[in-house]
Amino acid sequence: MSFSDAEWQAIGLSVRVAVACMVITLPLALWVGYKMARSRFRGKAVVESLLHLPLVMPPVTTGYLLLLALGARSPLGQWLESAFGLRLAFSFHAAVIASAVVSFPLVVRSVRTAMEMVDTRLEDASRLLGAGNLKTFFRITVPLAMPGILSGAILGFARSLGEFGATITFAGNIAGETQTLPLAIYALMQVPGGEEATLRLVLVSVGISLAAMLLSEWYIKKLRHDRG
Template sequence: MMGLFQIAPSEWTAVMLSIQVSVLSVMVSLPLALMLGYILARKNFRGKSLLESVLHLPLVMPPVVTGYLLLLLFGTQGFLGHWLFVVFGVSIPFSFAAAVIASSVIAFPLMVRSIRTAMSMVDVGLEEASRTLGKGRLETFFRITVPLSAPGIISGVILAFARSLGEFGATITFAGNIAGQTQTLPLAVYAYIQMPGKEEPTMRLVIISLVISTVAMMMSEWFINKMRRS
């Protein structure tokens, strides 16, 4: 029983790599999610429904399909991938950056949905009053809209972090399952399942995953309840 709690260095590597990927994916996604959340909450324009549908595709498409599309886009023969390889000598697929991109794409819709909902609950009159007092749109956004919708923004960040932590299909397709480089927590569990006699490390990683995901969801619910009360 005590062996169940003795985490091997390779398992710690997978856990820490997952956390790094999840944190970076959130940091990369947040600026764009704030902008799109505000646009979807405040603006009406032709093609808005189409934009929302495209943004939410990663939620309904099989993650493996998303990973394959990323591979086509960022591969050395892909539109962006070929340019990056020719100009900068950078190859994205099957790298740490690929794992971050895959997690970002999968988790992005959850962040946008949460931010959009939070910003739509902010009184438009407060923003108009701020602009009447001489504040610009950008200053009003950061001094009025963002602080008032902060609980929803934080909730979206936590949900995106938790989703990134559990991402499997797009990551294994686009980034591979390379130990110490792209082997995140779910991929490590998958690798151990394929090996005989690896029941203990598999269970350890499953427990760690459950604990992190449960804490993240509890924090998200707390922020959502706080937003509703306020």
């Protein structure tokens, strides 16, 4: 199976976007998931609905809202460009942001569920023994919730690999810069005689996602085995 330079670019870009997305979303998802699992406050249902909104909205709508908020004509976009020379829309950064926004609810949902299953008495005992909240979080809560956290990270990675609507709206379909695997597959489907190249990229996309899921399952089973 021989890949063209453009195909290698799409594959490499997709992996870079997915990894960057996972690095960005996971720390924030840990904090948000913990707060949603442990906190009780008025309006929590509204906050939860807003967090999960990208899951139910059409991805193109999400991309359009990102374009309105961070595009070159938006107040924030103009400020970022004038202050830092940073133009987000139709760039690699836009592809990462679009993927992160769409995949974030999946990661939060998995992290929150895992943390809700951690026995709070263990956290209370840790604090009684003198550990602070931060130390308890990283020594007790995170290790016990690790299978769910890992599952959320892999789900976010896989969702990022498959992101299309928000990316093409906010980042465009620029070869070598924002053309990820789904966008490259879509572009090749429009070209007469592009069936073979399309199939190659589809197989690569499926292979990467499947490998990530298998690695996640193996590691989760290893964690459970190590804990007895």
